[in-house]
Amino acid sequence: MNPNTAKNLVVRNMVLYAAAIVMTSCGTATFSKTGSDAQIESLRSFHLAFIDEFAVSHKRFNATAFDAKVNEGNAKFQQAIANEKFTARRPVLNDLAAQFKADAAHLRSKATRGKVTPALASEMKKDVNKIYDHALGR
Amino acid sequence: MPSAGKPKRRKSGKSELDSALDQVTDESVAAATKEFQDLLAQAKGDTTELIRQNAEELERRLILLKERKIDKEDFDYFVENQKRDLRVFIDSQPAQAQERAEKLTLHLLGIAATKIAPLLLAMI
Numbered sequence: 166m167n168p169n170t171a172k173n174l175v176v177r178n179m180v181l182y183a184a185a186i187v188m189t190s191c192g193t194a195t196f197s198k199t200g201s202d203a204q205i206e207s208l209r210s211f212h213l214a215f216i217d218e219f220a221v222s223h224k225r226f227n228a229t230a231f232d233a234k235v236n237e238g239n240a241k242f243q244q245a246i247a248n249e250k251f252t253a254r255r256p257v258l259n260d261l262a263a264q265f266k267a268d269a270a271h272l273r274s275k276a277t278r279g280k281v282t283p284a285l286a287s288e289m290k291k292d293v294n295k296i297y298d299h300a301l302g303r
Numbered sequence: 304m305p306s307a308g309k310p311k312r313r314k315s316g317k318s319e320l321d322s323a324l325d326q327v328t329d330e331s332v333a334a335a336t337k338e339f340q341d342l343l344a345q346a347k348g349d350t351t352e353l354i355r356q357n358a359e360e361l362e363r364r365l366i367l368l369k370e371r372k373i374d375k376e377d378f379d380y381f382v383e384n385q386k387r388d389l390r391v392f393i394d395s396q397p398a399q400a401q402e403r404a405e406k407l408t409l410h411l412l413g414i415a416a417t418k419i420a421p422l423l424l425a426m427i
Contacts, residue, residue, distance in 0.1 A: 271380050284372035288364065292384050
């Protein structure tokens with residue numbers, strides 16, 4: 166084989182190999198990003214449902230049910246953080262977990278004294294949606 | 304997005320909050336009230352969405368407080384949420400835009416929590 170032809174073949178193969186790596190990694194990133202976004206949406210749904218369940222005015226506070234749901238939420242956030250493939254997303258998930266804990270503490274404090282109002286629930290949900298939108302870069 | 308954009312023209316007509324604050328005659332709090340109203344108007348007219356959104360949220364929550372639909376604990380809680388959210392935004396701004404962004408957000412929230420909210424509660 167002509168040395169130039171052989172050299173061209175090697176270069177061509179290298180270019181194709183590099184292109185294949187780039188295409189594969191892009192595909193993986195897109196797939197993982199989609200999965201990561203879905204995870205955040207799932208956490209949002211849980212967070213909003215938690216507020217809907219416990220931020221109800223005149224509802225008797227059920228400490229057992231409340232604590233069970235908070236523990237379930239904390240476990241979900243920890244699992245999401247541990248499973249997150251995008252390391253850059255972990256601080257964002259930590260922020261969301263901190264918001265869930267802060268919301269739970271505020272809600273417990275209000276609900277135990279029967280001081281939950283519809284406006285409190287509504288504003289809490291607005292803040293939750295905002296922080297999740299920001300987490301998703303919206 | 305830069306935060307140092309020109310403010311939009313202020314809408315004519317007073318807001319519910321402005322009308323309440325205009326009733327303040329006590330000179331010891333009049334300066335803080337005036338500063339708050341000016342900053343709130345600037346923030347509501349800012350070209351940066353987050354600054355505008357923060358001002359609108361703050362105004363809505365002050366009205367909820369005045370109407371006793373939320374209490375001071377709730378109000379302070381929401382202010383802390385807003386501050387936490389805004390710190391990330393301010394840190395991401397270019398150095399020359401940070402001071403203005405901070406004034407129209409964190410400083411505004413600070414005056415609202417320490418001066419305006421107690422004033423509104425005292426007016427009820």
